[in-house]
Amino acid sequence: MSTIEEIAKQAGVSRSTVSRVINDDPNVNEQTRERVLEVVSSNNYVPNRAARKLAGGRTGVIGLVIPIGVSRLFVEPFFPILIQSVTNRCNHLNRSVMFWLGEPEYERRSITQILSNDLLDGVIVSSLQDKDPIVEALHYSQIPFVLIGRYRDNLPVNFVDIDNEKCTQAAVNYLIQTGRKRIATITGVAGTLVSRERLDAYRSTLAKAGMPVDEKLIAEGGFVEEGGYAAMANIFPHKPDAVFATNDAMAVGAIRYLREQGMRVPEDVAVVGFDDAPFAASYKPALTTISQPIGELGRQAVDMLVKIIDQQPEELMTQVLPSDLIIRESA
Amino acid sequence: MSTIEEIAKQAGVSRSTVSRVINDDPNVNEQTRERVLEVVSSNNYVPNRAARKLAGGRTGVIGLVIPIGVSRLFVEPFFPILIQSVTNRCNHLNRSVMFWLGEPEYERRSITQILSNDLLDGVIVSSLQDKDPIVEALHYSQIPFVLIGRYRDNLPVNFVDIDNEKCTQAAVNYLIQTGRKRIATITGVAGTLVSRERLDAYRSTLAKAGMPVDEKLIAEGGFVEEGGYAAMANIFPHKPDAVFATNDAMAVGAIRYLREQGMRVPEDVAVVGFDDAPFAASYKPALTTISQPIGELGRQAVDMLVKIIDQQPEELMTQVLPSDLIIRESA
DNA sequence: CTTTAGAATGGGAACGCTCCCAATATCTGA
């Protein structure tokens, strides 16, 4: 493993010049640059990240923190896609990704401790709880970070997100316009920002349309198929004619229950999902759902973070990506 | 963020003494140790990993490399369990985990480059290809590493594994003993060690029992449900009366195809899986399968790696964990 | 031909730690 000093010697220049070359500093003679680059690649030289970090530089490592259990992580299609897009984008930008798939509370403490002093240039966090201590820790630790999904608190944070309120409105309004009178909803995980945003929007949309909100038509499904099934079982006795499930997995669970009860979807009960999961289009009936640009979300988060790391802009960065209601067969 | 020097000052000792305390060096007076530990915890001090690494110490970070596409990663139950067990064990031992979920070839180069000079104390690698360049790179890079699954080459490596040959023998022999005459097999991904081991053992077991090996009864299923379905479709015309699927996902796919053809499982065709995935017991029919101690595999790999990092033993370490044929309904 | 700004380069210092060796304090036994 060669050091910068050896490269310098071989190229007949100083340590500093090599450093400039590998860090894309413009103040280097073009020929010198080329010569150095040649030596670098012929020696297969890679700067030592620890030394780099210590000297005040960057490690080139970005953390991706998803503080939910592995069980959920591998069940919801949201995460694989997100992970893949973040990973790809980072590789493309010549960065490595360090993951934390945190388990519940136990880990949270250690995560924040690790993050605050570590080998990371910055962190991307997804799937927060309300008032998540991670955000606070991150905020005070000075480390650049970007959230995927908004954070509702008075801390100023950088984020990328979709417009949950607007999508939910679109979904619920569509159900209203197609004549549904008793529109139920299956929520995700209580205490989760996404869940709350979607539920709030569901309520306000009904209210705005002058329709009553029946609490019996609201049940929690935990973002998983079985949860959707169980939630539907709770709602069913109260005679819904439509269900807005806040993700596709739960929509599928709900449909399974409805079928077992001899209901037809969408004739008797319309079902709208959320995510546009890979299976949504091929499912029978094809799922009417909201398409989130998950890959784009990950990509933008990486770009935003890299920009923050490299340029340290003063202002907060936020980005809200468009997402659409996709009408197929289930509603 | 405090440094070791500040802690030393506050505790009224030298930098060296603090270093000894946080590294569990026995040569410290008990009272001094306590005093230092107090200051450490009251300042919430965590040693800087970059500095540590640079000074020849350890970072406390372990890499987990799984060089397959994210798509497969999130479909096979093997990986979530493995990841979870590795993560848990590392947390337990006060280590962090850095993941690489490598995509195909493109990444392989960069992975090896990263590994060879990085912030990691050691690496755990799973799911290798035959003759994987990663192993070679790792071997020459001097970084401690442990494989999950054997590596068939002349490089000496540390590994934990199950006895694929023995399990496969058990499964195939069981089918023979229950009177099956035309035993097919659905293999995983060609060029994969696991697949080859299981296929070789399938062949030799049949041979040893004096039964012919019909190549038409062998098909590749890529370790996924759809692949199992397709492989079964290829095999079916050749009238098998039993199938050894080399993982449970493919077993389920095979059963789905058999059912569509009006076959009964196990009466007409027996099916044996591999993995004892979470769903295996509750599936209808409950899957006869081979139970791999996946969690234990991960745990042992971590323990082995940590031992190698800390004690640098001369001899190679290897560990073969027991796994059993679990007889349920499908065969 | 001299001056001067700017381009290109070199080298010291520092980042926060571990390792090693030396120094001091304490204890042992004859």
Place this chain on the structure above:
DNA sequence: TCAGATATTGGGAGCGTTCCCATTCTAAAG
């Protein structure tokens, strides 16, 4: 009581970078 261990501690050197401040070189301007 004193040499010789042994337990405990301190501080220098160095890990491989980046950053900053010279210094040298070049070319344009006067």
